[in-house]
Amino acid sequence: MTEEIRKTLRDSAAMRWTALLLLALAMFCAYIFVDILSPIKDLMLTQRGWDSTAFGTMQGSETFLNVFVFFLIFAGIILDKMGVRFTAVLSGAVMLFGALIKYYAVSESFIGSGMEAWFTAHLNYIPGFDELGVSPFYEGMPASAKVAAIGFMIFGCGTEMGGITVSRGIVKWFKGREMALAMGSEMALARLGVATCMIFSPFFAKLGGSIDVSRSVAFGVVLLCIALIMIIVYFFMDKKLDSQTHEEEEKDDPFKISDLGKILSSQGFWLVSLLCVLYYSAIFPFQKYAVNMLQCNLTFTAVPEDSFWASSSVTIVQYVIMIIVAAGAFASNFQKDKVRRVLFTVASVVALVVYCYMGYMRQSAESIFAVFPLLAVGITPILGNYVDHKGKAATMLVLGSLLLIFCHLTFAFILPQFKGSELGGVVVAYVTILVLGASFSLVPAALWPSVPKLVEPKIIGSAYALIFWIQNIGLWLFPLLIGKVLDKTNPNVTDPTQLNYTWPLVMLAMLGVAAFFIGLYLKVIDKRKGIGLEEPNIK
Ligand SMILES: NCCCC[C@H](N)C(=O)NCC(=O)O
Numbered sequence: 001m002t003e004e005i006r007k008t009l010r011d012s013a014a015m016r017w018t019a020l021l022l023l024a025l026a027m028f029c030a031y032i033f034v035d036i037l038s039p040i041k042d043l044m045l046t047q048r049g050w051d052s053t054a055f056g057t058m059q060g061s062e063t064f065l066n067v068f069v070f071f072l073i074f075a076g077i078i079l080d081k082m083g084v085r086f087t088a089v090l091s092g093a094v095m096l097f098g099a100l101i102k103y104y105a106v107s108e109s110f111i112g113s114g115m116e117a118w119f120t121a122h123l124n125y126i127p128g129f130d131e132l133g134v135s136p137f138y139e140g141m142p143a144s145a146k147v148a149a150i151g152f153m154i155f156g157c158g159t160e161m162g163g164i165t166v167s168r169g170i171v172k173w174f175k176g177r178e179m180a181l182a183m184g185s186e187m188a189l190a191r192l193g194v195a196t197c198m199i200f201s202p203f204f205a206k207l208g209g210s211i212d213v214s215r216s217v218a219f220g221v222v223l224l225c226i227a228l229i230m231i232i233v234y235f236f237m238d239k240k241l242d243s244q245t246h247e248e249e250e251k252d253d254p255f256k257i258s259d260l261g262k263i264l265s266s267q268g269f270w271l272v273s274l275l276c277v278l279y280y281s282a283i284f285p286f287q288k289y290a291v292n293m294l295q296c297n298l299t300f301t302a303v304p305e306d307s308f309w310a311s312s313s314v315t316i317v318q319y320v321i322m323i324i325v326a327a328g329a330f331a332s333n334f335q336k337d338k339v340r341r342v343l344f345t346v347a348s349v350v351a352l353v354v355y356c357y358m359g360y361m362r363q364s365a366e367s368i369f370a371v372f373p374l375l376a377v378g379i380t381p382i383l384g385n386y387v388d389h390k391g392k393a394a395t396m397l398v399l400g401s402l403l404l405i406f407c408h409l410t411f412a413f414i415l416p417q418f419k420g421s422e423l424g425g426v427v428v429a430y431v432t433i434l435v436l437g438a439s440f441s442l443v444p445a446a447l448w449p450s451v452p453k454l455v456e457p458k459i460i461g462s463a464y465a466l467i468f469w470i471q472n473i474g475l476w477l478f479p480l481l482i483g484k485v486l487d488k489t490n491p492n493v494t495d496p497t498q499l500n501y502t503w504p505l506v507m508l509a510m511l512g513v514a515a516f517f518i519g520l521y522l523k524v525i526d527k528r529k530g531i532g533l534e535e536p537n538i539k
Pocket residue numbers: 034062159160163187190280284444468471
């Protein structure tokens with residue numbers, strides 16, 4: 001009887017996993033919006049006149065306020081002062097607000113409006129930022145790209161604040177329980193969000209045979225409304241939990257400026273942060289161009305509009321098969337029985353083959369690239385489990401960086417050799433994307449759980465905020481640089497599907513090389529200082 005009275009919401013597995021599902025689904029929607037324009041870069045040029053520089057500047061703007069106005073640091077302070085549920089609702093509302101502005105910028109009603117005229121004439125020079133060479137706008141940038149960038153900056157504040165808040169929320173509900181698994185599952189769902197975006201953004205832009213890029217953004221906005229509703233439901237669950245535990249919100253890890261000194265004096269912290277910014281700069285910014293890169297390097301035969309493969313229902317079926325791939329791979333992680341585990345894996349692999357075949361038949365770059373996060377959904381929890389029980393995190397970081405170099409160099413030099421060979425090109429693309437997906441499982445699974453080994457437990461929240469901030473510098477800079485390098489190296493190309501991506505890809509491979517050497521150095525430092533990165537988390 002006494003036992004029953006003491007039970008709180010988080011003691012019930014169903015309740016704590018429901019809380020996780022609400023937060024994870026909200027992040028799933030956020031990750032969809034992050035890349036909502038990425039698979040339709042070509043349409044942004046033909047429909048809104050955004051060249052690669054405008055596209056890249058807009059894409060990089062997501063992290064601008066986080067980096068240059070230090071919003072991420074403020075977000076950490078807000079989270080510490082106001083707690084998980086308030087900050088979660090705030091981040092959901094901020095994301096939605098920013099998304100609405102972005103929607104208006106790319107909508108038909110913006111064209112010819114007074115606002116378009118105003119933004120065409122203004123915001124070409126930002127005092128201070130221009131002098132430092134970090135302005136989010138430039139002379140000649142299309143007005144729609146400027147306003148979309150403003151919306152995306154606001155959205156970016158919400159999404160990064162959401163990222164920190166969700167991690168803290170997971171700790172609150174899962175501390176002492178299945179915490180690593182919960183974090184891995186949340187990340188897996190976020191990866192599925194990226195795949196969803198790759199398939200549905202072009203689907204909505206081209207729905208019904210007419211092209212309207214704002215439909216893709218509207219799809220993202222609707223999802224963010226749903227995300228906000230889920231966060232509000234979470235708010236009430238979280239409040240109920242606090243009333244049961246008679247606890248105030250957990251504020252055991254408040255951010256203090258003095259903590260920064262302790263964190264910044266840790267050599268291990270710097271190495272991990274550098275590796276993080278280098279590695280993620282070669283992944284997230286690449287995601288924003290990958291579909292266009294495939295359009296430019298693969299030879300597609302136009303599928304007739306009235307053919308079976310061009311129909312909307314095939315897109316939906318392909319998406320359902322994608323969910324089967326992801327669910328099968330994810331579920332296989334939890335099967336204790338070996339036979340069942342093998343069955344789930346085989347089902348997932350078969351579904352993946354069917355998915356890939358459909359992508360090839362549809363001659364669709366976006367559905368080819370959508371396999372990228374699928375492997376991560378399946379293997380991130382396995383790798384997380386491996387780090388928990390066997391260790392080898394630093395080795396995994398080195399290996400992940402090596403795979404990254406291999407993939408970007410393959411995209412740069414080997415894939416273009418297959419131009420003209422339809423099947424050959426698609427096979428090389430699928431294999432390289434899947435290997436890149438494996439790299440994208442290795443590094444996050446090893447990197448994030450290594451942070452607690454570098455700093456004292458009480459400053460871990462601040463350490464994560466700082467790593468995110470350093471990471472955001474790269475996420476701001478590299479979409480912009482890729483766009484600029486593309487424009488510079490393709491001066492007379494007007495067809496958005498005929499760009500040469502060699503130099504941007506070499507640049508990303510170089511980031512991998514730098515990450516690789518830092519990973520090797522980290523291994524040396526780990527051994528010398530006994531940080532324990534190669535040790536299992538659970539002994
Ligand atoms: N704003 C979209 C990117 C989120 C980046 C975030 N700071 C992060 O690193 N998340 C971890 C991950 O592996 O997705």
